[in-house]
Amino acid sequence: MVRELVVISGKGGTGKTSVSASIISLASSTLKLVAADCDVDASTLHVLLKPRVKQEEKFSGSKVARIDKGKCIKCMACQSVCRFDAINDLGVDIYSCEGCGVCAFICPVDAITLEDRDSGRIFVSETKYGPMCHAELLPGESNSGKLVSLVKQYARKIAEDEKRELIVVDGPPGIGCPVISSIAGADLLLIITEPTMSGLHDLRRAINLAQFFRMTKIFVAINMWDINPEMTTEIVKACADEKVEVLAKLPFDKKVVDAVVNRMPAVEFDSTSPFSQEVKQLWDSLFSLLST
Amino acid sequence: MLAVIIAVAGGKGGCGKTTVAVNMALSLASKKSVQIADCDVEEPNVHLLIKHKLLWEKPVSLFSPQFNMDKCTLCGNCVKFCQYHAIVKVPNKILFFQELCHGCEGCAFVCPHEAVERGEKIIGVVRGGVSENGILKLVYGLLSIGEPRAPPLIEAVRKSCNSDTDVTIIDAPPGTSCPVIASIKGVDHVVLVTEPTPMGLHDLKLIVNVVRKMGLSFSVVVNKAGLGDDKVYSFCKNENIPIVLEVPYERRISELYSRGIPLVEVMSTWREKFVECFELISEAVKGG
Numbered sequence: 047m048v049r050e051l052v053v054i055s056g057k058g059g060t061g062k063t064s065v066s067a068s069i070i071s072l073a074s075s076t077l078k079l080v081a082a083d084c085d086v087d088a089s090t091l092h093v094l095l096k097p098r099v100k101q102e103e104k105f106s107g108s109k110v111a112r113i114d115k116g117k118c119i120k121c122m123a124c125q126s127v128c129r130f131d132a133i134n135d136l137g138v139d140i141y142s143c144e145g146c147g148v149c150a151f152i153c154p155v156d157a158i159t160l161e162d163r164d165s166g167r168i169f170v171s172e173t174k175y176g177p178m179c180h181a182e183l184l185p186g187e188s189n190s191g192k193l194v195s196l197v198k199q200y201a202r203k204i205a206e207d208e209k210r211e212l213i214v215v216d217g218p219p220g221i222g223c224p225v226i227s228s229i230a231g232a233d234l235l236l237i238i239t240e241p242t243m244s245g246l247h248d249l250r251r252a253i254n255l256a257q258f259f260r261m262t263k264i265f266v267a268i269n270m271w272d273i274n275p276e277m278t279t280e281i282v283k284a285c286a287d288e289k290v291e292v293l294a295k296l297p298f299d300k301k302v303v304d305a306v307v308n309r310m311p312a313v314e315f316d317s318t319s320p321f322s323q324e325v326k327q328l329w330d331s332l333f334s335l336l337s338t
Numbered sequence: 339m340l341a342v343i344i345a346v347a348g349g350k351g352g353c354g355k356t357t358v359a360v361n362m363a364l365s366l367a368s369k370k371s372v373q374i375a376d377c378d379v380e381e382p383n384v385h386l387l388i389k390h391k392l393l394w395e396k397p398v399s400l401f402s403p404q405f406n407m408d409k410c411t412l413c414g415n416c417v418k419f420c421q422y423h424a425i426v427k428v429p430n431k432i433l434f435f436q437e438l439c440h441g442c443e444g445c446a447f448v449c450p451h452e453a454v455e456r457g458e459k460i461i462g463v464v465r466g467g468v469s470e471n472g473i474l475k476l477v478y479g480l481l482s483i484g485e486p487r488a489p490p491l492i493e494a495v496r497k498s499c500n501s502d503t504d505v506t507i508i509d510a511p512p513g514t515s516c517p518v519i520a521s522i523k524g525v526d527h528v529v530l531v532t533e534p535t536p537m538g539l540h541d542l543k544l545i546v547n548v549v550r551k552m553g554l555s556f557s558v559v560v561n562k563a564g565l566g567d568d569k570v571y572s573f574c575k576n577e578n579i580p581i582v583l584e585v586p587y588e589r590r591i592s593e594l595y596s597r598g599i600p601l602v603e604v605m606s607t608w609r610e611k612f613v614e615c616f617e618l619i620s621e622a623v624k625g626g
Contacts, residue, residue, distance in 0.1 A: 055351070056381055057351065057352060057381055057383070058350065058351010058352040058353075058381075058512040059350060059351045059352010059353055059512075060351075060352060063537065086515075087349075087513040087514045087515040087518075087544075088349040088350055088351070088512060088513050088514060088540075088541040088544060090350070090537040090540055090541065093536050093537055093540055108421065109421060127443070127447070129401065129441055129442050129443055130442070141516075141519045141523065141552070142523075144421075144440050144442065145421055146421050146422075146440060146442030146444050147419065147421055147442075147444060148442050148443060148444045148447055151419070151444065151447055151448060152447065160421075183514065183515055185514050185544060185545075185547040185548040185551055186514065186515070186516075186518075186519050186548045186551060186552070187515060187516075188489075188515055188516035188519075189516075190513075190515045190516075191486060218513065219351035219352075219380075219381070219512050219513075220378075220380035220381055220488075220511065220512070220513075220517075221380045221381065221481065221483065222380045222481065222485075222486050222487075222488045222517065223486030223487070223488075224515075225380075226437070226484070226486050240352075240596075241596055242595055242596040242597075242598070243383075243386045243387075243596070243597065243598035244356065244381075244383035244386055244387075244595075244598075245596075247381070247383065247386055248381040248383070251380075251381060251483065254483045255483050255484060258483050258484040259484070273589075273592055273593060273596055274593060274596035274597065277596055277597070303535060303565055303566055306535050306536055306537055306566070307535060307536060307566050307567050309536060
């Protein structure tokens with residue numbers, strides 16, 4: 047059976063992608079895996095995994111309204127019914143339009159049509175760790191949740207077809223629609239946090255989100271824990287209160303940044319660095335959790 | 339002076355958006371009337387860094403259909419109309435999936451039997467307050483857990499801002515998609531915070547595309563300067579993007595942030611730097 051490990055963080059910039067890339071590198075030596083980058087609006091996993099794109103498809107996240115000026119009788123009905131304030135002076139603001147079609151329905155002269163919008167691209171690639179699914183949302187496009195679901199669908203299909211054992215998902219920050227799509231169906235959720243007040247605040251919200259969706263296998267890793275040991279203690283306590291286990295405390299390590307600059311997972315850039323050693327233990331713990 | 343709205347964005351999470359927004363707001367607040375609006379409603383952090391008194395809170399709700407099954411004939415018009423597949427017809431009833439609904443009201447419009455009633459669902463709250471020293475106003479949104487729709491709440495945060503305050507600073511969420519658009523639409527200037535690493539540069543390029551497409555005036559702040567490499571600088575130089583501030587990568591700065599203490603409150607020289615940065619931005623805004 048294919049298992050799915052999803053890495054999220056609540057707060058951005060806690061090191062999700064650095065940890066994910068290292069886990070992918072370590073996991074690929076024992077398991078057949080598929081990597082999936084679900085941070086579709088600011089994806090960076092490819093910076094470290096250097097995929098070669100094999101297949102590329104267009105993605106249309108939603109529709110967008112178009113007003114035929116020739117037919118329009120300027121009755122303003124569309125403008126008054128639009129819940130998204132997307133029509134101003136009878137022009138469609140494509141960033142606000144959610145393609146619901148209410149304007150087209152209300153228009154008495156059929157001057158409005160809905161068109162597919164070009165929202166981005168989805169890729170299936172090859173890396174030295176195994177296949178990778180990733181995507182690129184065009185700047186300012188909406189419906190990233192739908193694109194995330196697609197990336198996961200592709201990853202699952204490949205995993206099934208090629209009898210792969212593990213999908214590692216690098217998720218987006220936040221707790222909104224792309225995050226909800228990312229954690230759906232996960233066997234194991236790993237939340238990467240950092241010992242800052244914001245890290246703790248955002249971690250609590252991420253844990254509550256996972257609990258809201260009745261996930262039970264929720265684990266935490268505290269990255270750069272030694273930047274503020276007191277806050278780390280507080281996070282460990284907060285996790286205990288939520289009955290969530292802290293699997294690892296990863297040290298602050300300049301080598302992690304050097305690895306990013308050299309576009310490599312940290313465990314490959316320097317396999318003996320303090321960060322690498324802790325990540326290896328983290329992977330061992332995750333591996334035994336995934337095996338049960 | 340004319341009221342100015344500045345948004346602080348940056349594709350990458352954790353690049354220092356909140357640090358820049360909070361410190362700039364605090365630095366300016368002794369000279370002008372200033373408010374800070376936290377539009378990262380999924381994970382708002384501004385209120386953690388500014389000691390404040392909460393003054394008000396209001397719930398924000400969106401249209402949510404209520405199906406009156408006495409009137410419903412199961413004609414399926416609403417099911418066909420809904421672009422988000424939030425309504426499904428099973429043999430003898432209608433199933434509604436709240437988390438897919440965008441609140442467009444289309445189902446209510448197309449129902450020939452008035453069986454779709456206009457109900458509401460709370461998606462989060464907007465809160466307002468003032469800093470303990472009374473000089474900085476603060477507005478932030480908090481999205482309900484499990485609620486996917488951030489943009490309408492972001493709009494509510496922006497509508498709650500006072501329009502005649504001299505300076506409004508918006509802390510935008512990470513990424514480049516709809517929540518970011520909702521946060522920066524119509525602002526006078528966008529400050530893009532980045533860090534000098536390949537990931538920072540990658541996400542900076544994405545967000546530069548967004549602000550260019552939207553026709554907004556923008557500049558860059560390099561956070562954690564000294565870390566990583568110099569490619570962010572050469573990118574900005576080639577693209578003629580002004581760098582209005584650099585915040586160095588220093589353990590002391592990270593430690594302060596981790597304890598939730600704004601830089602300018604303990605390292606007062608930074609106050610001047612943020613004021614200077616604001617002046618550079620004001621020039622850019624005036625210059626169009």
